[in-house]
Amino acid sequence: MRIIFFALAIAASRPALADEGMWTFDNFPARAVQQAYAVDVTPAWLDHVRLSTLRLTNCTGSFVSPEGLILTNHHCLESCLGELSSKDNSLMERGFVAADRRAERRCATQLADVLVSAENITAAVAKASAGLGDKAANDARKKTLTALEQACEQASAKAKSGRLKCQAVTLYEGGQYFLYKYKRYDDVRLVFAPEADIAAFGGDPDNFQFPRWSLDFSILRAYDHGKPAKTPDYLRINFAGPQANELVFVAGHPGSTSRLETLAQLEFERDLLLPTTLLRSSELRGGYIQFGRANQADQQLVEAPLDSLENGIKVRRKLLDALHDDSLMARKKDEEDALRLLANLSDADPWQQIESASARERTIYLPYTFIEGAAGFNSILFRYARLLVRAADERLKPNTDRLREFTDAALPRIEQQLSARVPIYSEVESLTLSFSLQRMREWLGPDHPLVRRLLTKESPDALATRLVAETKLDDSGVRVQLWEGGKTAVDASRDPMIELARSLDGDSRAIRKQFDDEVEAPITAASARIAALRFKAYGTRVYPDATFTLRLNYGKVLGWVENGVPVDPFTYLERAFERATGSSPFKIPDSWMSVKDQLDMRTPFCLSTNNDIVGGNSGSPLIDARGDIVGLMFDGNIHSISGSYWFDAARNRAIAVHPAIIREALDKVYGAKSLLAELEAQ
Amino acid sequence: MRIIFFALAIAASRPALADEGMWTFDNFPARAVQQAYAVDVTPAWLDHVRLSTLRLTNCTGSFVSPEGLILTNHHCLESCLGELSSKDNSLMERGFVAADRRAERRCATQLADVLVSAENITAAVAKASAGLGDKAANDARKKTLTALEQACEQASAKAKSGRLKCQAVTLYEGGQYFLYKYKRYDDVRLVFAPEADIAAFGGDPDNFQFPRWSLDFSILRAYDHGKPAKTPDYLRINFAGPQANELVFVAGHPGSTSRLETLAQLEFERDLLLPTTLLRSSELRGGYIQFGRANQADQQLVEAPLDSLENGIKVRRKLLDALHDDSLMARKKDEEDALRLLANLSDADPWQQIESASARERTIYLPYTFIEGAAGFNSILFRYARLLVRAADERLKPNTDRLREFTDAALPRIEQQLSARVPIYSEVESLTLSFSLQRMREWLGPDHPLVRRLLTKESPDALATRLVAETKLDDSGVRVQLWEGGKTAVDASRDPMIELARSLDGDSRAIRKQFDDEVEAPITAASARIAALRFKAYGTRVYPDATFTLRLNYGKVLGWVENGVPVDPFTYLERAFERATGSSPFKIPDSWMSVKDQLDMRTPFCLSTNNDIVGGNSGSPLIDARGDIVGLMFDGNIHSISGSYWFDAARNRAIAVHPAIIREALDKVYGAKSLLAELEAQ
Secondary structure (H helix, E strand, C coil), X not given: CCCCCCCCCCCCCCCCCCCCCCECHHHXXXXXXXXXXXXXXXXXXXXXXXXXXXXXXXXXXXXXXXXCEXXXXXXXXXXXXXXXXXXXXXXXXXXXXXXXXXXXXXXXXXXXXXEEEEXXXXXXXXXXXXXXXXXXXXXXXXXXXXXXXXXXXXXHHHCCCCCCEEEEXXXXXXXXXXXXXXEEECEEXXXXXCCHHHHCCCHHHHCCCCCCCXXXXXXXXXXXXXXXXXXXXXXXXXCCCCCCCCEEEEEEXXXXXXXXXCHHHHHHHHXXXXXXXXXHHXXXXXXXXXXXXXXXXXXXXXXXXXXXXXXHHHHHHHXXXXXXXXXXXXXXXXXXXXXXXXXXXXXXXXXXXXXXXXXHHHHHXXXXXXXXXXXXXXXXXXXXXXXXXXXXXXXXXCHHHCCHHHCCCCHHHHHHHHHCCCCCCHHHHHHHHHHHHHHHHHHHXXXXXXXHHHHCCCCHHHHHHHHHHHCCCCCHHHHHHHHHHHHHHHHHCCCHHHHHHHHHHHHHHHHHHHHHHXXXXXXXHHXXXXXXXXXXXXXXXXXXXXXXXXXXXXXXXXXXXXXXXXXXXXXXXXXXXXXXXXXXXXXXXXXXHCCHHHCCCCCEEEEEECCCCCCCCCCXXXXXXXXXXXXXXXXXXXXXXXXXXXXXXXXXXXXXXXXXXXXXXXXHHCCCHHHHHHHHCC | CCCCCCCCCCCCCCCCCCXXXXXXXXXXXXXXXXXXXXXXXXXXXXXXXXXXXXXXXXXXXXECCCCCEEEECXXXXXXXXXXXXXXXXXXXXHCEECCCHHHCEECCCCCEEEEEEEEECHHHXXXXXXXXXXXXXXXXXXXXXXXXXXXXXXXXXHCCXXXXXXXXXXXXXXXXXXXXXXXXXXXXXXXXXXXXXXXXXXXXXXXXXXXXXCCCCEXXXXXXXXXXXXXXXXXXXXXXXXXXXXXXXXXXXCCCCCCCCCHHHXXXXXXHHHHHHHHHHHHHHHXXXXXXXXXXXXXXXXXXXXXXXXXXXXXXXXXXXXXXXXXXXXXXXXXXXXXXXXHCCCCCCHHHHHXXXXXXXXXXXXXXXXXXXXXXXXXXXXXXXHHHHHHHHHCCCCHHHXXXXXXXXXXXXXXXXXXXXXXXXXXXXXXXXHHHHHXXXXXXXXXXXXXXXXXXXCCHHHHXXXXXXHCXXXXXXXXXXXXXXXXXXXXXXXXXXXXXXXXXXXXXXXXHHHHHHHHHHHHHHHHHHHHHHHHHXXXXXXXXXXXXXXXXXXEEECCEEECCEEECCEEEHHHHHHHCCCCCCCCCCHHHHXXXXXXXXXXXXXXXXXXXXXXXXCCCXXXXXXXXXXXXXXXXXXXXXXXXXXXXXXXXXXXXXXHHHHHHHHHHHCCCHHHHHHHHCC
């Protein structure tokens, strides 16, 4: 399960049901928990959990020792493991155990952020856009967010408490704006990772399935000025795990939900977004698999991108299923009608306004996706080139005039990405680029001006192969030179990938502006109005849609009933050996086979709960009432995927690694005694 | 555009609009043509056209000389060209020009059938199933059709007029049954084919597009007892072509439409059939493309299957779009409600019965598709194995007790396929088989009993590679031995592919029986009732859904308006050269480039008409009022794809090769003087 970002999302429409909800820490329903479970969730408990929880690049983690140890999923480290691998030595394949702290290896592009405080800026944003038309209001809103972020970071740089990352956060689709202030760790090192064969046991076939036997955990450590970070707020691991029906909490960063997109937006997803994305992903999947059939080294090269792609396919496939449920669509319509009736509108109908904007979006979706969305240029090297070309222009502008991803607050992250020395495999690059150029020609048509400009003299495959062979952007030194040289250097560059990005940028910016003005602006305005109507009708008994910001939810350890058959919430080690076939993705690694006799086969392996989580919650701690970790979230069951649109209380289940199997593995399989001692010292 | 077979189809619901309709020859609306165009369509004209038109294996063709010359599309001969090719010599790539008649080369698995007569057997079928429950009625119906076919073939074998192929035909979804009697040519030889680069100029990007420049024609010749067949009924080619707005007819074999599937059936297609098929096809497409990137020889190996696959993807993609049109779905609902109201039902509602059967179909669709539908065993070699294993059991049964595809009437075709010496490429076989085994594991789940049985010891790729390497079924001699040896030989075989097919057959037949009894039987019964209600309400002003049987429709040479811009119905040669890029699929072959100066650039290339055609009409003659050929149908525009569900009069257009470019090509590019002389002699 991983972050999947969709189009603009709309806040939840109706008051949450029991155990449903991705609550912000400032609006956690402690009273409901008290009533249902007779457990007090105190402000101190909330602060401690918040300060122990981390936002990783696209996942969640938590501190599990006072010296910066971080517990997260193995699948959250695919990038890091790839960056630290080479064609001959795959850490995905072999795993990694740091013999001691000096052996811990930095993840070049990993970040870890702790939410230190949050400031409500709703009034400031409202003031900036008051009285303006949709388009001007949208521009003013963005400028304001940039200005507030900048002021916040500048102030923190001077403060004693230390420099903070400040990020504007939109909640309730514009019903609330916050400035979230994070302490950022940009030196994060790999401490431990098991082999992919056991971490992702069951692979894509088992993904989003339960019962389950995946040891999907890994350990990082945050560093501060070159030393292990001091992290007084951390969570103890209770290796015994929880009981069935026990109250449990999940703190983490659910990535994106669309629980009250309007019907028009859901139809856009159903008709265009999901089918077109699924078609492209499935084709690329076939390309990767065939590529990997050549030999084992090639197979390892595509393992990580393939995992990620297959995850996205399964998610979108089930999302499309959900949107084909006409009764769900009818219910959404009823909810809209109910709120509309309560609202007693005197002016334009915001649902109608979104419908018009969505109709417009349908007409520009393909060029937007292939050109500005770069679906026609699927290549890491092209992304570098575009970043460099765009940044060269944007950095010359005043901060508040820039595209939001190039503000001063965003530049350090870009710099980290450009300067990271990561392996790039030209065979894979030319595969993905060739494929995406072909699909751009298919979907935009061979007579589209941009397609004709690029593909008249060369076939997609020839162009892709040449670009990848001739560009020097695989060298981080070259990238850093172009970054530091700014616009002069970029304009002077004869690198063919830079030339490509430069030649596209006018078209690309034009289609983006069209999208921003004709789709984003009216949808943002109308969504904010709907959010206001909903606050008026339901108060704060609603929770905001997920936005990859920190949330807390509660639930219990619980199975469910599948086709009349009860599913137990715990699995045990012995069954993993029974299901093993000897070949991936059902291969148990030699490290386990060789100590099989010493393992306790009744060790709990995974567990299911009814917590309301989605992609982005990967790596989240499952916490008991005392605040101890009793599980590590890594997935949901197949019914959890429709959680993007609504919470199916009867069948939506979250899946965690049980702490007991983590202990068993570190102790008996990997002999990671000092690491285990640090985890158990608390 | 090629035949795409879908699930059970239901007859058209409402009287046809002007120029819409795939009419049977016995119910052609000659009066409507007389009223609209002042042209008489006489019974003699109809007989002549019928006897000049051919059903090919999955296309249409027509006789164009008294000595058996057949005009059809290039893409209809992909199989034949592949069978006559080898890894080093691709006829797809190079084209083929027979220097004289002795050089004409037999297509090993091609058939050509002429519809000689048709006998209405509706009453006999009704009598056989009268008073029975759905399941028993379904069985009785099939036995009756087999018995009637058998009697017909036996009678014809003794008759002076010669042996006929007899096939039972279901029209109006059981509203009518016919016995169609064909004169069959099983010796059909390749006379002429251009290079794929010009025949499919524009490739997949241009497929279903217009304006268009594809020289999609080829020439075969029917043989009778080793000599060119005498074919007194044939169509003259009018190389000047038609005028804009001229009345034109298309005779041919539209494959399948679903213009009045019930809403429940359309929802089944939208929710399951189309998305799952699209996902699998897209992934396989990616696999083929990556396979072909290795070198040109490998690219040629997958060219034909890739073409076919991409065609299917484009069709299904647009079909899914059509079913996402909620207003269309609402209209279908309204049509159902209107007919239900007219019907004034006194007993069970047949629409409701179909809805229940469709709900059942959803639950068995995946195992049915992967096991009985062999989507889990995508391999030519496996298809041989299954044919041999099934036939061994079926041939021991009385004719009327057999599965319909193994009746005596069907056996000669099976024998032809098994004995044909066609090249099979093991690399491609293991690619498709490996892919499909993986997907079966994904969709049925790794714990499905059949999946566990097959894939516990070996990975899908290892199993596929081993089966393809070890089987001997690529040798037609081995296949013929097993065929002739019957059940004893098949049971004794240790060929691993035969063993696989044998081990699956029990499971596979069980799921098929479940489908037949629980889905097909109730849908057949309810559909026949709906058909009867429709006849009562609308008489014969409705036409039956397409069933790959002979139909005739009328229309005119016509463009349309696309996004406000008029599209001219004719294209010309010069623009093909302007659009050429030098690489496939926009490469104009050297044979054309070298004589470019001698070509008349104003030669018409393709044309569009508003005839109502679908896949299966490929290769159909476009006929003027005199009965001369004025075009060769090969495609429809993008709006024609929704023709599966309804006829969009404003935008649905059929696309033909213009006869003038055929003449120009044969004369100036290929120097096929004697062939041209034969075509022009008439």
